[in-house]
Amino acid sequence: MRPRPTSFPRRFLQQRLAALALVYLLLLVLAGVFAPALTWYSPDTVDIAARFAPWSWDRPLGADATGRDIYTRLVYGTRLTLGISLAAVTIGLLIGTAFGVLSGLLRQWVDTGIQRVTDVLLCLSATIFGMLLAAAFGPSWTNVVIAAGLSLIPVFSRLSRSLTFSVRNELYIEVARAQGASTGRIVRSHLLPNIGGSLIAMTSLSMGYAILSIAGLGFLGIGGSILDAEWGSMMGAARNAFFAHPGQITVPGLVIIVTVVAFMLLSDGLQAALDPRLGTSNASLLAPTRRGVKRSLSASREQGGDAVLNVERLTVSFDGREAVRDISFSLRPGETLGIVGESGSGKSATASALLGLLPSPPARVAAAKAQLDGIDLMRASEREIRDLRGGRLAYIAQNPMKALNPLMTIGAQIGEALTLHQSGLSRGEVRSQVIQALAGVGISDPARRCDEYPHQMSGGMLQRVAIAMAMINRPDLLIADEPTTALDVTVQAQVLDLLNVAKRATGAATVLITHDIGVVSEYADRVCVLYSGEVVETGPARRVVENPRHPYTRALLASSPRLDGPLGGLRPIPGRQPGPGDTLSGCRFAPRCAEVLESAGCMTQAPTLRLVDGLQVRCHRAETLGAADSVNEGSERMQEGDHIEAAR
Numbered sequence: 001m002r003p004r005p006t007s008f009p010r011r012f013l014q015q016r017l018a019a020l021a022l023v024y025l026l027l028l029v030l031a032g033v034f035a036p037a038l039t040w041y042s043p044d045t046v047d048i049a050a051r052f053a054p055w056s057w058d059r060p061l062g063a064d065a066t067g068r069d070i071y072t073r074l075v076y077g078t079r080l081t082l083g084i085s086l087a088a089v090t091i092g093l094l095i096g097t098a099f100g101v102l103s104g105l106l107r108q109w110v111d112t113g114i115q116r117v118t119d120v121l122l123c124l125s126a127t128i129f130g131m132l133l134a135a136a137f138g139p140s141w142t143n144v145v146i147a148a149g150l151s152l153i154p155v156f157s158r159l160s161r162s163l164t165f166s167v168r169n170e171l172y173i174e175v176a177r178a179q180g181a182s183t184g185r186i187v188r189s190h191l192l193p194n195i196g197g198s199l200i201a202m203t204s205l206s207m208g209y210a211i212l213s214i215a216g217l218g219f220l221g222i223g224g225s226i227l228d229a230e231w232g233s234m235m236g237a238a239r240n241a242f243f244a245h246p247g248q249i250t251v252p253g254l255v256i257i258v259t260v261v262a263f264m265l266l267s268d269g270l271q272a273a274l275d276p277r278l279g280t281s282n283a284s285l286l287a288p289t290r291r292g293v294k295r296s297l298s299a300s301r302e303q304g305g306d307a308v309l310n311v312e313r314l315t316v317s318f319d320g321r322e323a324v325r326d327i328s329f330s331l332r333p334g335e336t337l338g339i340v341g342e343s344g345s346g347k348s349a350t351a352s353a354l355l356g357l358l359p360s361p362p363a364r365v366a367a368a369k370a371q372l373d374g375i376d377l378m379r380a381s382e383r384e385i386r387d388l389r390g391g392r393l394a395y396i397a398q399n400p401m402k403a404l405n406p407l408m409t410i411g412a413q414i415g416e417a418l419t420l421h422q423s424g425l426s427r428g429e430v431r432s433q434v435i436q437a438l439a440g441v442g443i444s445d446p447a448r449r450c451d452e453y454p455h456q457m458s459g460g461m462l463q464r465v466a467i468a469m470a471m472i473n474r475p476d477l478l479i480a481d482e483p484t485t486a487l488d489v490t491v492q493a494q495v496l497d498l499l500n501v502a503k504r505a506t507g508a509a510t511v512l513i514t515h516d517i518g519v520v521s522e523y524a525d526r527v528c529v530l531y532s533g534e535v536v537e538t539g540p541a542r543r544v545v546e547n548p549r550h551p552y553t554r555a556l557l558a559s560s561p562r563l564d565g566p567l568g569g570l571r572p573i574p575g576r577q578p579g580p581g582d583t584l585s586g587c588r589f590a591p592r593c594a595e596v597l598e599s600a601g602c603m604t605q606a607p608t609l610r611l612v613d614g615l616q617v618r619c620h621r622a623e624t625l626g627a628a629d630s631v632n633e634g635s636e637r638m639q640e641g642d643h644i645e646a647a648r
């Protein structure tokens with residue numbers, strides 16, 4: 001059974017020591033607030049007659065060198081100690097987090113500049129800062145706050161920088177960008193909530209650090225006055241009587257230690273409780289889904305009207321090396337184009353280029369034409385592209401576990417996708433549309449599921465959620481990048497069927513990216529086979545699969561498992577495809593090709609795409625390569641490895 005979600009208070013209370021620490025700290029705060037009611041002496045009144053008075057019922061902790069009641073001063077000291085520490089931590093938190101997030105998000109020189117500043121701050125401790133400020137402006141608690149605050153900036157800056165680095169490349173950030181969210185929105189909705197838990201825990205830890213620093217500065221007399229009721233100053237005032245009256249120092253010292261430890265324990269507890277992924281004990285996230293959507297392979301393929309997507313000669317390069325070269329295709333409403341190829345063939349680069357998600361530099365995208373329903377994707381501003389993404393242009397990522405923000409509920413994430421593109425919806429309307437969308441992708445009890453977090457769902461369910469999220473704005477074009485790769489085989493077909501159903505319901509054109517040519521034959525209308533960044537064969541899916549003309553397509557088919565295929569009949573493609581920087585004088589597939597023929601020009605001339613028997617094929621020998629039965633023949637010869645030698 002799936003574990004029940006637990007709330008934050010419940011998760012926190014499970015951390016016994018942290019809960020105890022919180023109680024102690026709350027009592028401390030209350031003691032500071034109600035100090036006059038809890039004490040019966042004035043914290044500052046000198047009474048020489050009571051000098052070093054031992055403990056009594058009247059003075060439970062005795063009196064100091066000037067006869068002031070130690071208990072009273074400790075209670076009042078809570079105000080100054082905690083107040084100053086809180087102010088210092090606030091400075092460190094605000095400035096440090098801003099530095100860290102900017103550093104983690106922005107360009108190299110901003111990062112380097114901020115790093116140098118925080119390195120300098122890190123070298124100078126609160127004590128050095130405090131002494132410098134006291135030397136320049138005289139002792140004051142304001143200087144102590146600034147000194148302790150400055151010393152905390154690097155702590156928060158480094159933490160938030162490394163957290164930003166780790167979160168900024170998460171798939172759910174990419175998906176949020178693909179949904180059309182701006183950088184500010186991504187920082188607010190996805191980055192800060194994800195790094196917030198660690199920052200809150202660090203705030204608690206820093207309170208302990210600040211108390212120690214401030215006590216040190218108070219001990220040295222760098223604070224306002226050694227007469228002030230502050231724990232460090234109390235120890236400083238008693239240092240001359242240390243051996244004769246050790247209790248004068250050890251009592252405030254102990255209170256400082258216990259308080260610092262309490263903040264550390266609270267920090268640990270908060271860290272554990274703020275991450276909802278830690279709130280369930282059962283880590284199994286792969287429980288099977290309740291039911292799938294009925295397979296309907298004979299789906300009617302609604303193909304009509306003009307092309308919704310028109311791409312001509314799309315080229316993507318990274319640092320000047322072409323990863324995708326001159327790819328052209330078009331898609332009509334309701335049509336599915338399968339883009340298939342081995343890892344590194346340029347499938348994702350093509351999708352990301354269309355979505356405008358490639359970072360430039362290193363990426364450079366060019367195309368003679370890339371139009372979504374007449375909108376020029378190459379010339380659209382960042383804002384226009386953002387408005388399209390998640391609205392008319394939807395994206396489904398490979399791994400649903402990583403594509404959803406782990407700290408936001410499912411409902412909040414789908415709701416965000418909706419409100420980013422539809423304004424004026426009330427909270428109730430958003431919720432009801434989200435519930436409807438979840439029900440539409442076959443999620444049972446959608447009203448309850450809405451309030452669950454991603455880690456409480458199975459991989460198949462999460463991909464259903466991702467489909468609901470992509471489809472909620474009824475997109476014109478859906479790009480699904482290997483949507484089933486991360487899933488259990490048993491749910492892969494369910495998810496692909498669901499995509500088909502969703503596509504039919506909305507009439508969206510779909511680009512289905514996959515390395516599995518078997519999937520293409522079942523779910524796509526047309527297919528584009530990519531090899532080393534080039535289209536090597538394209539045409540109607542069934543025709544390509546049943547009678548491929550390119551040796552690479554045949555090799556892909558021979559290496560793909562089929563239910564009706566012979567046992568042990570899979571033939572891997574030997575060798576590796578050339579990378580973006582590799583130059584070859586002839587066909588890029590020639591070194592691995594079973595049909596390579598020097599006299600046909602395979603080794604010397606790069607083939608162009610030609611129309612052969614209703615298919616576009618990039619092969620010198622396409623006309624001579626026959627029907628489907630030669631798929632196995634060709635791969636058998638490939639196994640022998642002769643072609644590799646021949647190609648050399």
Ligand SMILES: Nc1ncnc2c1ncn2[C@@H]1O[C@H](COP(=O)(O)OP(=O)(O)OP(=O)(O)O)[C@@H](O)[C@H]1O
Pocket residue numbers: 318323341342343344345346347348349350362515579580
């Ligand atoms: N950000 C990047 N910087 C440099 N090179 C990149 C970048 N992204 C992709 N590439 C290169 O572009 C080529 C195509 O990569 P792409 O991710 O599009 O392949 P793919 O077919 O989608 O592979 P997979 O199935 O593994 O996702 C690869 O050689 C890859 O190394």
